[in-house]
Amino acid sequence: MRYKEPYTTLDDLLKILPENYTHKDRQMIIRAYQVAAKAHEGQKRRSGEPYVTHCVAVASILAEELRVPAVVIAAALLHDTVEDTPLTLEDIRSDFGEEVARLVDGVTKMEQLPRVSQDDNGERPVSTRELSKRERQRKEDLIAETLRKTLLTMNDDIRVVLIKLADRLHNMRTLYHMPPHKQKRIARQTMEIFAPLANRLGIWQLKWQLEDLSFRYLDPDTYKDIASQLDANRSQREAQIIKIIGEVQEMLQENHIQADISGRPKHIYSIYRKMQRKEKPFDMVRDVRGIRLIVPDIPTCYTTLGLIHMRWRPIPNEFDDYIANPKDNFYRSLHTAVIYSDGKPLEIQIRTPEMHEDAEYGVAAHWRYKEGRQGHDRLFEERISWIRRAMEWQDDVQDANEFVDGMKQDVFSNHIYTITPNGDIIDLPAGATPIDFAYHVHTDIGHRCRGARVNGKLVPLNTPLKNGDMVEILTSKQGGPSRDWLNPDLNLIKTTRARSKIRQWFRQQDRKKNIQEGYDILKNELRRLGLEEPDLGEVAAAFNYPTADAMLAAIGVGDLRIGKIITYISSQEENIQTLELPAADGESFTETQSGIQIIGLPQNSFAELAQCCHPMPGDPIIGLVTRTRGVRIHRQDCKNVLKVTERDRLLQITWGERRRTYPVPVLITAYDRPGLMHDIVRVLDNEHINMTNVDIKLKKSHAYIYLTLEVQGIDQLGRILGQIATITNVRDAVRIKNR
Ligand code: MN
Numbered sequence: 254m255r256y257k258e259p260y261t262t263l264d265d266l267l268k269i270l271p272e273n274y275t276h277k278d279r280q281m282i283i284r285a286y287q288v289a290a291k292a293h294e295g296q297k298r299r300s301g302e303p304y305v306t307h308c309v310a311v312a313s314i315l316a317e318e319l320r321v322p323a324v325v326i327a328a329a330l331l332h333d334t335v336e337d338t339p340l341t342l343e344d345i346r347s348d349f350g351e352e353v354a355r356l357v358d359g360v361t362k363m364e365q366l367p368r369v370s371q372d373d374n375g376e377r378p379v380s381t382r383e384l385s386k387r388e389r390q391r392k393e394d395l396i397a398e399t400l401r402k403t404l405l406t407m408n409d410d411i412r413v414v415l416i417k418l419a420d421r422l423h424n425m426r427t428l429y430h431m432p433p434h435k436q437k438r439i440a441r442q443t444m445e446i447f448a449p450l451a452n453r454l455g456i457w458q459l460k461w462q463l464e465d466l467s468f469r470y471l472d473p474d475t476y477k478d479i480a481s482q483l484d485a486n487r488s489q490r491e492a493q494i495i496k497i498i499g500e501v502q503e504m505l506q507e508n509h510i511q512a513d514i515s516g517r518p519k520h521i522y523s524i525y526r527k528m529q530r531k532e533k534p535f536d537m538v539r540d541v542r543g544i545r546l547i548v549p550d551i552p553t554c555y556t557t558l559g560l561i562h563m564r565w566r567p568i569p570n571e572f573d574d575y576i577a578n579p580k581d582n583f584y585r586s587l588h589t590a591v592i593y594s595d596g597k598p599l600e601i602q603i604r605t606p607e608m609h610e611d612a613e614y615g616v617a618a619h620w621r622y623k624e625g626r627q628g629h630d631r632l633f634e635e636r637i638s639w640i641r642r643a644m645e646w647q648d649d650v651q652d653a654n655e656f657v658d659g660m661k662q663d664v665f666s667n668h669i670y671t672i673t674p675n676g677d678i679i680d681l682p683a684g685a686t687p688i689d690f691a692y693h694v695h696t697d698i699g700h701r702c703r704g705a706r707v708n709g710k711l712v713p714l715n716t717p718l719k720n721g722d723m724v725e726i727l728t729s730k731q732g733g734p735s736r737d738w739l740n741p742d743l744n745l746i747k748t749t750r751a752r753s754k755i756r757q758w759f760r761q762q763d764r765k766k767n768i769q770e771g772y773d774i775l776k777n778e779l780r781r782l783g784l785e786e787p788d789l790g791e792v793a794a795a796f797n798y799p800t801a802d803a804m805l806a807a808i809g810v811g812d813l814r815i816g817k818i819i820t821y822i823s824s825q826e827e828n829i830q831t832l833e834l835p836a837a838d839g840e841s842f843t844e845t846q847s848g849i850q851i852i853g854l855p856q857n858s859f860a861e862l863a864q865c866c867h868p869m870p871g872d873p874i875i876g877l878v879t880r881t882r883g884v885r886i887h888r889q890d891c892k893n894v895l896k897v898t899e900r901d902r903l904l905q906i907t908w909g910e911r912r913r914t915y916p917v918p919v920l921i922t923a924y925d926r927p928g929l930m931h932d933i934v935r936v937l938d939n940e941h942i943n944m945t946n947v948d949i950k951l952k953k954s955h956a957y958i959y960l961t962l963e964v965q966g967i968d969q970l971g972r973i974l975g976q977i978a979t980i981t982n983v984r985d986a987v988r989i990k991n992r
Contacts, residue, residue: 260313261306269317270326278323281349282312285327288348292331292338299430307423308333314419318458319617325412328356332416335361359413360420363403397653400446404660405647407640411616414450418459421447425466440470446657449665455582455615455636464522472525479521491516494542497599501544501561508560510553517543517602532890541590543600547609551576554603558587561601565591568598576608581668581680583632583639584612640664649753651812659749669720679724684717685747688738691726692751699751700758701728715744733758736770739811742975752811759810768802771809778815779822781974782967783988787822795821816968823967859883866891876904907941914963916945917970923983925956933983936976937962940969959989 260266263286270279289308296304312329315321327349334340335357342361346354406413425443428436444467451460469476494516505512527533548557554576571590579585586604593599610618611632619633643664650656667683671690679693687707692699704727705712718724734755738745746752759767779786789801796813798804807813860876866888868874873889877897884904887894897903923929930949937944946961964970970988977986 260317261302261309263309266309266313266316269313270323271316271320274323281327281353282323282330285330285349285353288340288345289330289334292334292340296337298427300427304333304337307427310423310426311416311419314422315415319415319419319456319614320621321412321415321617322620324352325356325416327353328360328412329416329419331357332360332420356410356413356416359406359410360416363399363406363413363417394653396442397657400442401653401656404446404450404644404657404664408644408647411454411637414454415617418447418451418456418463422459422462422466425463428466428470436470440467443467444471445661446665449661451615452582453640453665454617455584455611456613456617457615458613461520461523465520468522468525475525476521479524483519483521483524490542493595494544497542497593498544500594501546504560504564505546505557508556510557510560511549512557513547515545517545517600519543541598541600542593543602545602545604547604547606550605554587554605557603558589561589561591565593565599567591571600576604582615583636586612643750646750646753649756650749655749659752662747663749669718669722671718672721672723674723674725681718682748686717686745687712687714687724687726688746689748689751690718690724691728692746692748692754694726696754698726698728699754700733701731702726702734703729717747733762736774736809736811740975741814741816742972743979756811760812762810764806767806767809769809771805771807774808774815775805775818778819778971781978781987782819782823782971784819784823792818792822816971819971820968861885863887863891863893865893874906876906878902878904914943914965916961917964918946918959918961918989919970919974919986920989921956921958921960921977921983921986923956923958923980924954925951926982929956929980929982930958932980933958933960933977936973936980940973942969942973 260269263283266282266286267279270282274282286305286309290303290305293304293308298304298307308330311332312326315329316326331340331345331349331353335342335345342354342358345357403414403417406417421443424439428439431439443463448460448463448467451457451463498514498516502512502514546557548554568590571588573588575584575586575588585608586602588600588602590598590600604612610621614621616633616636619630644660646659646663647656650659663682668680669683669685671679671681671685673679673694679690681689681693687705688699688702690705691702702714705714705716706725706727707716707718707722709723736759737743738755739752746755776786789804793799793801793804796804796818798807804813804818808815808818861883862868863877863885868886868888868891874886875889875894876884877887877894878884886906894903921933934944943963944960945963946959948959950957950959962970962973964973974986974988977983
């Protein structure tokens with residue numbers, strides 16, 4: 254199915270401009286179109302269409318779906334001119350004024366490729382292999398840097414971000430013109446960054462489109478599957494909805510309630526998410542129909558809910574009061590689900606017109622009614638200040654990749670609400686720990702945090718907090734954070750905010766001490782992984798540090814991740830034999846009939862997806878050896894699997910892309926204790942690491958455990974050994990060269 258651009262000409266655009274634009278506004282937009290068309294003259298999109306059609310499409314999305322002010326439309330028409338044509342910012346400023354110029358400048362700055370700090374100035378001859386690797390790394394850094402700029406713009410002018418989102422939406426709509434490998438990359442970035450960004454800004458209208466378009470390229474089979482099933486039932490479903498709306502309307506009229514009722518269209522990605530969340534196959538989700546009621550005010554929302562619950566039986570655990578407890582992106586509504594008269598579930602949302610505007614358009618609702626609804630303006634300010642607060646750490650993070658990760662973690666992920674002993678609410682990204690909590694309450698409490706009680710019980714500091722947890726931090730009188738907190742393998746902190754505060758603390762410590770700490774960390778990691786100590790000055794130069802000491806200090810305070818250094822060192826020529834290990838014999842990897850890859854099957858086995866439970870990539874799966882010696886792949890919760898009594902017919906398997914693994918011998922030394930091996934195996938299981946060889950020697954109370962692990966690379970090995978080293982009684986965990 255090809256996407257047809259609805260608006261490509263100036264006339265199209267003029268027809269959909271908001272009615273409240275003045276004559277002057279319209280004149281400016283017409284001029285902006287003319288300037289853009291002339292500037293882009295001769296340039297074509299990949300589709301072959303004139304480039305200016307893209308500018309019109311982006312402006313149309315903003316005009317029709319978000320109804321932003323006219324200056325934004327003019328800027329949208331001109332958004333690619335400074336970057337891609339001879340037109341300068343000065344030209345735009347003198348022609349359209351300061352405001353339009355500033356907006357265009359904002360978009361241009363986001364898109365301009367930055368200088369790469371780590372430039373190779375050709376002094377050292379490099380092998381082609383290294384070059385292509387560096388080239389790839391450089392590309393990734395550029396992408397991260399561009400994203401960083403985009404996200405930072407949120408602090409300057411949110412309207413620039415809206416232009417960027419509309420630009421991305423149109424590029425996603427026309428993505429089929431791109432080569433396949435680019436499609437996947439762009440779709441993944443949209444799913445990971447731009448859809449969450451739209452969500453954080455509360456713009457559901459853009460969010461769902463970005464998600465569905467990305468999903469279509471990321472998992473085309475599932476996308477088509479859901480889409481075709483939806484299509485098959487469409488007319489029947491629509492007829493049902495019309496009937497339901499009539500019945501609900503009638504009931505409300507009897508009770509003198511004015512309601513605007515509509516059917517709720519289903520978006521493919523949200524159906525998929527629901528299937529994942531509820532672990533239900535499509536046919537259980539398919540039956541769910543949704544309607545939305547818009548009623549005049551908040552009391553009527555609750556009255557309406559009561560009437561509905563009295564008439565139809567509510568389904569337990571499906572009621573959510575997002576009016577009393579708005580979602581973390583400020584979404585408000587009542588949600589419920591009932592068993593309708595026909596015995597099937599019906600989902601219902603109830604909200605006021607103002608809540609509806611906010612839910613659909615988020616920050617953009619601010620401009621839709623210029624005459625000013627107090628509520629929208631207040632909410633606009635709240636949204637912006639929420640984002641600013643969540644990004645407070647932005648200046649402390651220099652590395653672009655790390656910045657983007659920080660945004661995903663602190664700003665885009667779901668948030669939970671936790672409570673202090675005084676009853677104050679602290680909102681944190683899902684998965685945050687007591688240390689994150691402590692730093693959110695106060696930096697000083699973070700530094701002095703030594704323990705925590707959650708709901709009255711003492712818990713380890715790496716315990717992920719849950720919604721509604723009451724958290725009490727136990728502090729020491731003085732002292733500072735532990736360097737362990739910065740070790741990503743130990744999961745002691747989740748938020749970039751806490752990380753940046755901890756680093757700040759270490760930065761203020763004695764430089765000598767930081768250098769020493771950094772050296773100890775590096776030395777220990779090299780020893781563990783069996784790597785030689787390289788020329789530290791050279792490594793420092795590769796990472797743009799003036800001296801080895803400067804680099805070691807950066808490691809010591811956590812500014813530079815040890816994993817990055819190790820990956821670099823192990824990729825250097827002289828150490829190459831330590832990376833290029835032979836592939837594990839009999840790679841445990843099979844491709845099924847349908848071309849899906851599965852890890853963990855015996856070699857040459859014949860595998861098929863089970864027809865009873867239809868497992869999809871992402872589902873936990875298990876292999877069942879059939880009577881004919883083939884293997885059926887089932888979901889782990891499939892009834893037919895649970896019935897199996899002969900455990901040896903079951904195979905532990907996972908979905909896989911073809912991944913090379915390397916057998917690496919390691920030695921763990923420990924004071925023996927019951928359960929020691931069990932704890933080690935748990936760490937390996939968590940990372941899905943295969944163990945091909947085990948040999949345990951006991952000498953007095955010491956255990957010497959020799960294992961051969963199948964790992965994917967040096968960074969995974971480092972992570973595993975780091976985790977094993979923290980198990981109680983383990984003295985050391987190192988890689989051994991030969992055995
Ligand atoms: Mn563009």
